[in-house]
Amino acid sequence: MLKNNLFLKALNGETVTRPPVWMMRQAGRYLPDFMALKKKYDFFTRCQTPELATKITLMPIDQIGPDAAILFSDILVVLQAMQLEVEMKDNIGPWIPNPVRSKIDLEKLIIPDIEEHLGYVMDAIKLTQKELNQRVPLIGFAGSPWTLLCYAVQGQGSKTFDKAKAFCFSKPKLAHDLLQKITATTILYLKQKINSGVNAIQIFDSWGGILSPEDYNIFSWPYIQQIIDEIKNKIPVIIFGKGCWFALHDMGKSGASAVGVDWTCSARNARYLSGGQVTLQGNFDPSRLLSPIPEITEAVYKMINEFGKDRYIVNLGHGILPNIPVDHAKAFVDAVKSYY
């Protein structure tokens, strides 16, 4: 039995004494121990070696003390498993040497056998659960099909993902075939993660916010809904779309247990737009962790008061930044723990 089940209670809509807290990218570059490992092992080695992924996943649990762990991995491992070559380049980020642009490119992608191609993730989950020893629940995650398409087609990060959008708008049939292939893979992947022992799933639609509401309903949302439908009865699901305030209504009635919001959406707007019933997660501006600690503490109290302590999971509105001092991150978590 879990020693700390605040996170699962909040996902379940139960009354809590204080909201749970975790931080997106909490096992990331702001932690000196992470940076030390980063010097020794490249990005995908860290993802693909269960001992390293476990070690990294546990760092913030030991050092910062959030109420949930999230498995160290990357959304792009799904594309790799589909046989798309993905590299991680310094100062550039994800790099796909042969992006998907044609029917032939698409046909090269497989719907992989999960144990064969992503077994290392399952091993990392089992090892992490063993090391966590029921201290806190473990979150598994996947990127949304739209967000993965963005990288697969653009070939790298971008402000506008103009090539990815051009592909969708000029070859919609191909785009939908690609999205469906990613969706099928993601469903298999997440089901296997659930079998391997994660306690909740978060879906990241990191690039949903570059679409109009109409295009979101064509190219992103239907595929996310397919995924939610396939797993929501097995495990609590959190859907987070960066910049997707316009989609909060659909997200709220999707069957997801919680909906993540970024800091451009006030608590009041988030409750209103999501329908007022679903648990919300967010939405502290990661840059605001650069404020002096007393201001962070005050702002966290204010945020909890605005969202309300129930049906709420404290988090950042996006991943923590590399330049955040560790004691500021800890102050964020401590503020939530001192809330009463």
Added chain:
Amino acid sequence: MLKNNLFLKALNGETVTRPPVWMMRQAGRYLPDFMALKKKYDFFTRCQTPELATKITLMPIDQIGPDAAILFSDILVVLQAMQLEVEMKDNIGPWIPNPVRSKIDLEKLIIPDIEEHLGYVMDAIKLTQKELNQRVPLIGFAGSPWTLLCYAVQGQGSKTFDKAKAFCFSKPKLAHDLLQKITATTILYLKQKINSGVNAIQIFDSWGGILSPEDYNIFSWPYIQQIIDEIKNKIPVIIFGKGCWFALHDMGKSGASAVGVDWTCSARNARYLSGGQVTLQGNFDPSRLLSPIPEITEAVYKMINEFGKDRYIVNLGHGILPNIPVDHAKAFVDAVKSYY
């Protein structure tokens, strides 16, 4: 007298037979003639040579036929005039070798004499008006103080402007002093543009959308409101904040004649959030100009039907992209002209 006053009528809230149309960055890199000039003259030479700025400003008027011209220039000329060194680097964009990080850096910045330091903009306005010969009105523009601070402090473009935000959150007094200095300069600059003959002013808050609503009301909005207050009785003002859906309420009651919206905000949400009275401008996804022409035409009709033909200016939701075919841009404008 203006031969085409549709744009000014829409800004004034008058009934029109069809809405006016123009495109942000309509004099930009998608035009082959612009690219030819770009090869011969560097960025700031194009801005600072009235004959070149005029020539570029008129290109889309002659070739695409929008209902308004916007002076070719850049928001960063204001920082240059304040004595901050600004370069434009290939593949990087704006580059400030010595960004503002301290009180000493800030004190080096001046509130410039506009004729002395930005006289070339005024000359370009006069020459452009002469060449336009009353065909369509001419828009002048400025960046918001917050958006200029982002560049001045970060030193270059960024997805998160983490250094700019860190500066504001850790040294708020310095940040406000910088914002006020930029505001004072911008007011002088825009008043001189009005004296030189522009017919409307647009303020671009390109990076307002990276702030929380609360921080927007601390670091961006009060300075924009100051600018609007100083010029709204002289000329119609358009305020456009990319990603600033959360600020539409304040924008709607600011005294601006029109409020720009991006494509993540539906017409219905834009009317609701802005209060329902102010003229709206937007919001076609620039990437959607990559769709086949018949789809562009249909989507433009649909957009006008949703916003309504009155109190509406057709535009993109952000600048046109370099990879848009010229005939697609023209199809966008032609669709509006064929609306009835």
